Amino acid sequence: MYCERIAGVIGCHYVEGRPFDTESHRMIAMHAPDGFLEAPVALATAVIALVFVALALRVSGRELGDRQVPLAGIAAAFIFAAQMFNFPVAAGTTGHLMGGALAAILLGPWVGSLVVTVVVVVQALLFADGGLTALGYNVINMATVTAFGGWAVFRLLRRVMPRNAAGVMGATAIAALVSVVLSAAAFSVQWLFGASAEVPFDTVFGAMVGVHVLIGVGEAIISALAVGAVLAARPDLVTGASDLDAAQLSAERRVGRRTFVFGGLFVAVVFATVVSQFAVDNPDGLEKVAIDEGFIEAGRDHALDSSIFSDYATSGVGNETLSLAVAGVSGVLITLLVGLGLISAARQGRGRAGA
C-alpha cells in the first residue's frame, strides 16, 4: 500500500502523469492553504517561524560555508522531489514524506530546518501548494517541529543505540516516526487556538495523529534506509553520525536486540498513550462524528468569537478533562522536544567550534 506511489517513481511506471502539478490528494496537516487557521494564529506562527529562521541563519552562518550551501540546496531539491509523491494511508487520505528529520540528521537541525523551510516557501510561492499567509504554521509544522523534534529524539536514542551504522539507522527510523506525529500534534494544537471552524480538538487530534502514525511508519522506513545508504557511501555527509569513525561504522552491522526492544517499546507506547485515547472511542474520527451529525450542543457563536483554548478543548465530546489534558501534554511535549533539539544543536555546535 505504502509503496505503490513511491514505487511508481522508481518502479516501472509513473503514477501521476506530471508530478509537479497534478497532485490529487494531500493530507490536511501539510501545506495548509490560506484561511485554514484564523489570522491571529497565522500571524503568531509567522513570527515564531521567522525567529527560528533568523536563529538558524545566525547559527548556520558559521557552519554553512561555501561547501555546505550546495549540499543544502541538493537536500532541498531531494526533499522537494520526495514530497511530490504521495502514498495512500487510509481510506481517502494520502501522505507524503516530510523529510524534516531526515534533513536534520543529514545536515544538522539548523541547516536541516532551513532546508525544509526553503522547500515549504518555494512550494507556496511557485506551486500554490500551501497558502502564502499559512506559511507561518506550515513552516513550523513541517520544518521547525520535524527538524528539531526529530533531532532531539535522534540524539536521545543515539545514547542507547549501538555505536554503529545500524544504531544510527534505528535512531533515524524512530526519530522520523516521532517527528511526523509531533508535526500532526503541533497542527492540532494550533487548530485549538485558531480553528476556522468549530471542529472539536479531540476529533482533529485523533484523526491527525492517528493517520500520521501510519504516515510516520513510511517516513521511518524511507528515512532510515536513505541514511543507511548515505552512510555506506559517504559517511562524512551524515552530520548525525559525525561522532563515529569509519571503523565503528563498518563494524558489525546487525541491529542489536536492545535496539529492537527499545524501538518496539517506544512505538508501542506512542500508540498506546496517544492514539488509543481517541482512536478507540472514535474509530475514524471525522466519520464517526459525521454520523452523529453535530451532536455537540454548545450554543456558542462562531469561531471568530471563541477561538480560545478552553472553548475548543471543552466543546462537547464527554471527556473534556482528557481532551484538555491531551492538548496540554502534546503542547508541552512538542515544546520540550523542540527545546531539547535546540539545546542539543547548540551544544554540538559549540563542541565542534571548540574542537
Next chain:
Amino acid sequence: MAGGHVEGRVGGVGHLVVHGHSPVHRLAPEAKVVATFAFVICVALTPREQIWAFGVHAAVAISIVALAGVPTRVLLARLAVIIPFLTFAVLVPFVAGGEEVDVLGVGLSRDGLWGAWNVAAKASIGATASIILSATTSVPEILKALTRLRVPRVLVSIMSFMMRYLDLLVDQLGRMRTSMTARCHDPRWLWQAKPIASSAGALFVRSYERGERVHQAMLSRGFSGTMPDTEERATPGADWARAALPPVVALAALLSAVVL
C-alpha cells in the same frame, strides 16, 4: 494515469512559466512578489461573512489571469493542489458543532458551513494569486526579486541550488528507475521498500557529488555566492504603482467589509 514517461519528466521548474508578453509578464518581479503577498494577506483577513468582498477579490484575480493570458486549463490544473482541502471543507459542516441549519433535510452546522466557505474561498483565491506569480515570472527572476527584497543570501542560494538541481534530480531518478526495471525490479509492497530507499540514498550521494563538482567549477570561475545582478537599475516606480493596483482594490474591499 499512464502519463508516459517523457511527459512524466515534464513539470520541472522550467515549465511553470506560461510564455507571454502581457503587462503582467513585464512587471518588475520584486513588485509582483510583494503585490502577491499583499493581495493574499488582504484576502486572508477578509471576514468570511462578507461574501461580496470575496467576489471583489475573485474578480481582481480573474481579471489578472485574463490580462496575463494564463490559459484556464493551466490555472485549473494547478489549482488541483487545493482539492484535498476542499474535500476537508465539505466535511466540516458535518463534524463541526454549534447551531444547526437544515439543508435539504440534513442538519448541518451553521458554523461549519461558514468555515467550509471560508477555507474554500480563501484557499482558491490565494492559490490563484501564487499561480499567477509563477506563471508570469521565471524562476531566475523570482530569485533576483528575493535578493533585491533583501531575503538573506543563504536562503536565496539554497533556493537557487534547489531549483537548479530539481530537474537533474528527477532525470537521475528516471535513469535509476529504468536501470532497476531492466533488472526486473517491480516494487509494489511495503517489504519491497528497501531498494527504493537505498536508491534514494544513492540518488542523494550522486547528486551531492555532482553538486560538489559543479560548485567547484563555479568557484573557479569567480562565483562569489550570488548570481551577479546584471540589471543595475532600481525598480521603476511605475512598476510598483501598477503592481500595487490589485492589492489596493483588495484592501479597499477588505476595509469596507470590516467597516460595513
